[in-house]
Amino acid sequence: MSTEPENGRNFDLDAFERLTRTRRSVRKFSTEPLPEGLLDRILEISHWAPSGYNLQPTHVVVVTESKIKEELCKACLGQKQIREAPATVVFTGDRNVARNNLEAVISSEIAAGALNEAYANMLRRFVGLGFDSGPLGLGWCWKALVAPLMRLNRPVPEFPAVHRRYWLAKQVMLNAMVFMLAAHAAGLATVPMEGFDETRVRKTLAIPRSHIIPIVIPIGYSGSAYIKKSRLDVEPFIHRNRW
Numbered sequence: 142m143s144t145e146p147e148n149g150r151n152f153d154l155d156a157f158e159r160l161t162r163t164r165r166s167v168r169k170f171s172t173e174p175l176p177e178g179l180l181d182r183i184l185e186i187s188h189w190a191p192s193g194y195n196l197q198p199t200h201v202v203v204v205t206e207s208k209i210k211e212e213l214c215k216a217c218l219g220q221k222q223i224r225e226a227p228a229t230v231v232f233t234g235d236r237n238v239a240r241n242n243l244e245a246v247i248s249s250e251i252a253a254g255a256l257n258e259a260y261a262n263m264l265r266r267f268v269g270l271g272f273d274s275g276p277l278g279l280g281w282c283w284k285a286l287v288a289p290l291m292r293l294n295r296p297v298p299e300f301p302a303v304h305r306r307y308w309l310a311k312q313v314m315l316n317a318m319v320f321m322l323a324a325h326a327a328g329l330a331t332v333p334m335e336g337f338d339e340t341r342v343r344k345t346l347a348i349p350r351s352h353i354i355p356i357v358i359p360i361g362y363s364g365s366a367y368i369k370k371s372r373l374d375v376e377p378f379i380h381r382n383r384w
Contacts, residue, residue, distance in 0.1 A: 160322060160325060160326055161322065163325070164321065164322060164325040165330070165363075165367075165368040165370060166331070166332040166333065166368075167222075167330035167331065167332050167363045167364075167365055167368065168220075168221075168222055168332055169222075169225065169364040169365045170222060170225040170226040170227070170330065170359065170361040170362065170363065170364050171225075171361060171362040171363065171364040172225065172227070173227070173361070173362045174227050175227050175228060175329070175360075175361065179327060180203065180228055180230075180360065182327075183320060183324050183327060183329075183360075184201060184203075184230075186319065186320075186323040187316050187319040187320035187323055188316070189319070190315045190316040190318070190320075191315055192312045192315065192316070193301075193308065193311075194243075194246075194264065194267075194268055195246050195250065196238045196239060196242050196243065196246060196268075196312075197238070197246065198234045198235045198238035198309055198312050198313070199232060199234060199235075199312060199316040199317075200232075200233045200235060200352065201230050201231065201232055201233070202230070202231040202233065202346045202348065203228055203229075203230055204223075204228065204229045204230075204231065204346070205227065205228050209345070210223055210229065211224065212345045213229060213231075213342065213345050213346070213357075215341070215345075216337055216341035216342045216344075216345050217334060217336065217337040217338075217342070217357060218336050218337060218338070220334065220336060222332055222334070222359040223357075223359055225359070225361070225364065226360055226361040227360075227361045228359070228360050228361065229357060229358065229359045229360070230320065230357075230358045230359075230360060231342060231346060231348070231354060231357050231358075232313050232316065232317050232320075232354070232355060232356045232357070232358065233313070233348055233352040233353065233354050233355075234309030234310065234312060234313040234352060234353045234354075235309070235351060235352055236305055236309065236351045236352065236353065237351050238272075238309075239269075239271075239272035239273075239301075240272075243264075243265065243268055247261045247264065247265070271298075271300050271301050271302060272300075272301050272302050273302060274302050306353055309353050309355070310353065310355045313353075313355045313356065314355060314356065317333065317355075317356050317358060320358065321333065321358065324360055328362075329360055329361060329362060330360070330361060330362060330363035330365075331358050331359065331360050332358065332359055333356050333357075333358055334356065334357040334358065334359070335355075335356065335357075337354075337357055339353075342354055342357065
């Protein structure tokens with residue numbers, strides 16, 4: 142069965158709305174193990190999340206061993222979800238993603254018929270301009286200084302070389318949100334955690350210094366009754382045409 146949409150109209154918005162409205166952050170997990178292969182499937186689904194220039198900077202570390210979970214729990218300020226959940230997924234973003242992934246992405250896109258050589262060459266130039274930090278890693282300085290001057294005459298986007306952590310965090314969180322929705326669709330619970338010591342998490346899991354760690358997400362079956370939640374009325378948050 143094909144998974145390709147027919148003009149994007151063969152999906153069920155009502156089902157997606159129910160999925161989104163009923164997802165909850167769970168802080169008490171059952172000890173029931175995950176079915177074989179289910180977490181891998183969810184990670185494969187989340188890998189299809191969008192990313193800038195399709196560079197796919199998100200990596201994950203899946204923690205299931207008790208000893209490592211205990212160390213990770215300490216790095217996450219002792220939050221018991223890490224101990225209780227059968228798995229915890231630590232999401233990271235690769236600072237060197239342009240150098241590491243660009244050519245592989247271009248080759249993959251050309252093979253899929255999604256990219257031609259002319260656009261590939263333009264992508265190489267544009268990504269190089271945006272991400273290159275130049276000699277000794279100081280090339281971002283001139284970009285930080287020149288961008289405000291260029292904006293006097295034309296629109297100029299932010300350079301990832303200047304705001305690399307900010308750019309990476311956006312990409313990783315797109316992946317993480319798809320992961321949580323996919324988990325909920327599979328009947329699993331998650332909780333996005335920002336309360337952790339990034340340096341200690343990095344050391345515990347031997348994550349390279351070239352990666353940032355925006356979010357940690359335990360996953361498993363909920364050990365709580367249905368959790369009620371509310372949202373403020375949406376209309377004050379919607380600004381139409383102008384603020």
